[in-house]
Amino acid sequence: MSIPQALDPAAAVKAAFPDAIDDVREYAGDTTLVLKPEYLVRVAQYLRDTKGLVYNVLSDVSAVDYWPDYNRPGRFGVSYHLLSMLYRRRLRLKVYLAEDEPTVETVTGVWPGANWLEREAQDLMGIDFKGHPDSRRLMMPDDWQGHPHRRDYPLGYETVMFSFNAEEIMKHKPRATE
Amino acid sequence: MGVISSKLGNLGVVTTTLDTAINWGRNGAMWPLLFGLACCAIEYMGTQASNYDLSRFGMELNRASPRQADLLIVSGRLTRKMAPVVRQLYDQMADPKWVISMGDCASCGGVYNNYALVQGVDEVIPVDVYVAGCPPRPEQLLHGIITLHEKIKGDSIRHWAAPQEAIRV
Amino acid sequence: MAVQSAPETMEQVFKWEGSLDDLKGLVSERAITGETMLLNMGPHHPSTHGVLRVLLELDGEEIVTCLPDVGFLHTGIEKTIESKTYEKGVTLTDRMDYLAPMSNNMGYCLAVEKLVGLEVPYRAQIMRVICLELTRLNSHLVWLGTHAIDMGAMSVFLYAFREREMILKMFETLSGQRLMGSxxxxxxVWRDFPEGFLQTLESFLEYFQPKIDDYERLLTKNPLWIDRTQGIGVIEPEQAMAWGISGPSLRGSGVNWDLRKTMPYSSYEQFDFNVPVGEHGDVYDRYLVRILEMRESVKIIQQALKKLPAKGPFRSENRKFVPPPRAELGQSMEAVIHHFKLWTEGFSAPDEEVFVAIESPRGELGVYLHGTGGTKPRRIHFKTPSFVHISSLPIMTQGHLIADLVAIIGSVDVVLGDCDR
Structure with a gap:
């Protein structure tokens, strides 16, 4: 059984979807295709099923928040890290999402493993994945407000206790009783 | 005197106080709840295993049900999502019950001073002994358990109503 | 945005608002009418390996649907690392997957090195390999003990932990800490191997190899063990890849994929070892793969001991990123400046993103790191194997008995700290 010749992902996607790619970036050996959000699912399907590409595994979905002064097309970025076991290489798809409406189509139809990875991004970063089969919160309790991994969400630490401020902190700290 | 005394030896009469007898019984067979949260639970398992052998202290029997346990070892970080569960486990345990807060995270939040973590289990349940360390060595946990034994030895029926102060190891 | 403050009374802690309607579409219609039973398992359950909660829909003893619920150990490690410098972040990565702390360190360090373009000396790479494989042994031993205990084989736990103590003792001589060495x-790496470490390691390997036979004698041909594990929790290779399952759980299904072989890092390409692959994709095959992996790890460490150069730097000498050793501070003004700068402010990394994946004992550990141009990361995200494995529990457990669920959870080797972060 011979393996078909490997294709350059950027060129292949450009040929199949001329409008889809905004930018192609290379850094430290990682290739990033910056896509228009509306093309994401179609490009993902294409990358998975085309001979010479076969990105059959979705390694990771990670969302990043560029708040406050972002010099990027949108406040949020969502990176999809694909892995091709056949050609032993990785590829990153990236979409930028606007601050007021961070919505993108789900890729659970392409890789079922995206299910929880997207739920995590939805819970912690507040990215809305349209068409997701199960959009409950994953990590935080159901009644939690806000999305903790956004940059404008405070880390929420407690002041370190010293003898001069111990009394003040203990006044606010809940204490358990029998 | 017949068979019994020849087997046991002639013990004669032992006199003691009721307090001492009760506390002796409580120390000798304290059953911990089979409960682990995070990294410290691994060290707790190490304490249970062959090298440190927790059964020397009459604690080899981990009860999976809180109703049969005397000691809750909170081993690891307690998140806000988990806090109600731990409180419920504590409430389900029958009196007398004790709590060891094992590790820095359980005692004071440890290295995680952030949104997700309860800054010390004493916000949720009362603690008898705090054990420091991230995670504590099995020896440290054993020291904490022995300290708890010491604390129980000083217990008296008269004090049962009034809660006592915690000990920091 | 409203921010949740800490609860102040016990009533607030206990407040729970929810109904069965939330589960519509997730469980079958029969559960809503009460024909099948909904059973909650966990988060306090002895055999869920931590604080995993599983909501089961049962038809008699048979599992119809299985809905895992995680997050009971969500510690906010990713967010906390964003507030630390790159060097300080290492300490927090230890505590994610607490059975394999060195693997987490490795993933994080590789990501930082890739982001800033830092070279690692050859000797340090070999030292890392030794530590990584020791960690794999350590992790697999805990897995073996707890997995066997779940199925009722008590004694394996005692044997496995006896050997594990020796590894922890070696870690302690290396780093001063039993588990979380950083x-x-x-x-x-932080410092050179201390004197006598290599001899201890060699004698440990000699001692350890026959012990694996002991474990196998207790389990591999044990009819009870075979009855409980063969044909349970089968996952087909196509399905496993689509769900992103990795590591020994993927190899148990017959996919020959090991990142150490296929996409090598840290000089793994120079080592000669086999990748054990299963056939049926059931619990028993995953068990066999892990046992064989322990043997391979021993082989790798033995080769690494031969390859390890007697002398050479154990850490890069690029002073823009690596603080100078203590001895230099008394002699060189430049060293003092570097020392001060690196420990107060840290080094800065470009506003770029990198993704690195390594083969941790549980599977593919991916680290996504995004710099800001400053000294703290903008975002770090860990794709952890346990997270993916728990998410695929529903397809592995379907149609099995409730007692088999315990076997399946044990066989994919989940660590909840790894899953929730």
Whole structure:
């Protein structure tokens, strides 16, 4: 059984979807295709099923928040890290999402493993994945407000206790009783 | 005197106080709840295993049900999502019950001073002994358990109503 | 945005608002009418390996649907690392997957090194390999003990932990801590192997090899063990890849994929070892794969001991990223400046993103790191194997008995700290 010749992902996607790619970036050996959000699912399907590409595994979905002064097309970025076991290489798809409406189509139809990875991004970063089969919160309790991994969400630490401020902190700290 | 005394030896009469007898019984067979949260639970398992052998202290029997346990070892970080569960486990345990807060995270939040973590289990349940360390060595946990034994030895029926102060190891 | 404040009374802690309607579409219609039973398992359950909660829909003893619920150990490690410098972040990565702390260190350090373009000396790479494989042994031993205990084989636990103590003792001589050593740092490792460490390691390997036979004698041909594990929790290779399952659980299904072989890092390409692959994709095959992996790890460490150069730097000497050793501070003004700068402010990394994946004992550990141009990361995201494995529990457990669920959870080797972070 011979393996078909490997294709350059950027060129292949450009040929199949001329409008889809905004930018192609290379850094430290990682290739990033910056896509228009509306093309994401179609490009993902294409990358998975085309001979010479076969990105059959979705390694990771990670969302990043560029708040406050972002010099990027949108406040949020969502990176999809694909892995091709056949050609032993990785590829990153990236979409930028606007601050007021961070919505993108789900890729659970392409890789079922995206299910929880997207739920995590939805819970912690507040990215809305349209068409997701199960959009409950994953990590935080159901009644939690806000999305903790956004940059404008405070880390929420407690002041370190010293003898001069111990009394003040203990006044606010809940204490358990029998 | 017949068979019994020849087997046991002639013990004669032992006199003691009721307090001492009760506390002796409580120390000798304290059953911990089979409960682990995070990294410290691994060290707790190490304490249970062959090298440190927790059964020397009459604690080899981990009860999976809180109703049969005397000691809750909170081993690891307690998140806000988990806090109600731990409180419920504590409430389900029958009196007398004790709590060891094992590790820095359980005692004071440890290295995680952030949104997700309860800054010390004493916000949720009362603690008898705090054990420091991230995670504590099995020896440290054993020291904490022995300290708890010491604390129980000083217990008296008269004090049962009034809660006592915690000990920091 | 409203921010949740800490609860102040016990009533607030206990407040729970929810109804069965939330589960519509997730469980079958029969559960809503009460024909099948909904059973809650966990988060306090002895055999869920931590604080995993599983909501089961049962038809008699048969599992119809299985809905895992995680997050009971969500510690906010990713967010906390964003507030630390790159060097300090290592300490927090230890505590994610607490059975394999060195693997987490490795993933994080590789990501930082890739982001800033830092070279690691050859000797440090070999030292890292030794530590990584020791960690794999350590992790697999805990897995073996707890997995066997779940199925009722008590004695394996005692044997496995006896050997594990020796590994922990070696870690302690390396880093001063039994579990959370933070031994690996960006650019290499924290310090050189202490005197006598290599001899201890060699004698440990001699001692350890026959012990694996002992474990196998207890389990591999044990009819009870075979009855409980063969044909349970089968996952087909196509399905496993689509769900992103990795590591020994993927190899148990017959996919020959090991990142150490296929996409090598840290000089793994120079080592000669086999990748054990299963056939049926059931619990028993995953067990066999892990046992064989322990043997391979021993082989790798033995080769590494031969390859390890007697002398050479154990950490990069690029002073823009790596603080100078203590001895230099008394002699060189430049060293003092570097020391001060690196420990107060840290080094800065470009506003770029990198993704690195390594083969942790549980599977593919991916680290996504995004710099800001400053000294703290903008975002770090860990794709952890346990997270993916728990998410695929529903397809593995479907149609099995409730007692088999315990076997399946044990066989994919989940660590909840790894899953929730």
């Amino acid at each position: 031994y690996m740092r960006p650019g290499g």
